Amino acid sequence: MNRIYESFYTRDVLEVAPDLLGKKLCVYSVGKKESFIISEVEAYRGVEDSACHASKGRTPRTEVMYKKGGVIYVYLIYGVHWMFNIVTAELDVPQAVLIRGLRSINGPGRITNKLNIEKSFNGESLISSQRIWLEDGEKPDEIFTSPRIGIDYAGEPWTSKAWRYFI
DNA sequence: TCAATGATTTTG
DNA sequence: AAAATCATTGAT
Numbered sequence: 001m002n003r004i005y006e007s008f009y010t011r012d013v014l015e016v017a018p019d020l021l022g023k024k025l026c027v028y029s030v031g032k033k034e035s036f037i038i039s040e041v042e043a044y045r046g047v048e049d050s051a052c053h054a055s056k057g058r059t060p061r062t063e064v065m066y067k068k069g070g071v072i073y074v075y076l077i078y079g080v081h082w083m084f085n086i087v088t089a090e091l092d093v094p095q096a097v098l099i100r101g102l103r104s105i106n107g108p109g110r111i112t113n114k115l116n117i118e119k120s121f122n123g124e125s126l127i128s129s130q131r132i133w134l135e136d137g138e139k140p141d142e143i144f145t146s147p148r149i150g151i152d153y154a155g156e157p158w159t160s161k162a163w164r165y166f167i
Numbered sequence: 168t169c170a171a172t173g174a175t176t177t178t179g
Numbered sequence: 180a181a182a183a184t185c186a187t188t189g190a191t
Contacts, residue, residue, distance in 0.1 A: 154186090
C-alpha cells in the first residue's frame with residue numbers, strides 16, 4: 001500500500017492534474033478493493049477561471065473546493081450524472097481536478113456510475129478515507145493535452161486553455 | 168441529433 | 180416561490 005499523501009494535493013492544480021495520470025484510484029466496492037488507472041483529467045483553476053464553479057463566488061455547493069487539497073468534490077450535472085473531482089491547493093484556494101476518464105471507463109458520468117460514487121462522497125478525504133484513496137501507479141508513457149470539454153460558455157481565454165490532460 | 172433529469176442559482 | 184440553467188450520456 002502506497003497511498004498518496006497530502007503534500008501531493010496541496011500544489012497548484014496545473015501541477016497536480018498531469019501528475020494524476022497513471023495513478024491508481026482505489027475504492028472499496030461491494031466489499032472488495034478495486035483500482036483503476038486514471039487516464040484523463042481536467043484542471044479547474046480558481047476564481048479567475050470562469051469555467052470553474054468557484055468563479056461565481058463561494059456558495060454552499062462550491063464550499064468544498066475551498067478546502068485544502070486532498071478532499072473530493074462531487075456534484076450532479078444535468079440532474080443525471082455525478083462528477084468526481086479532486087480538490088487541490090491550499091486552504092481557501094478553490095481549485096479542483098475533474099476526473100474524466102479511467103483506463104477502462106470513458107466519460108466522467110460513467111466513472112461515478114461504475115464506482116458507486118454519489119453525493120455522500122462529497123467532502124471525503126482521499127488521505128484518510130477507508131473507502132476511497134489514491135495510490136502510486138505507472139508512470140505514463142506520454143501525456144497529451146487539449147482544450148477542455150463542454151465549457152464554451154466560459155469565454156476566452158479559458159475555452160482555449162489546454163488544461164485537459166490524457167494518456 | 169436530442170430528450171432526459173434534478174440540485175443549484177436566478178428571477179433569463 | 181417558481182423557473183431557468185447545465186462542465187453528459189445513451190437512445191432515436
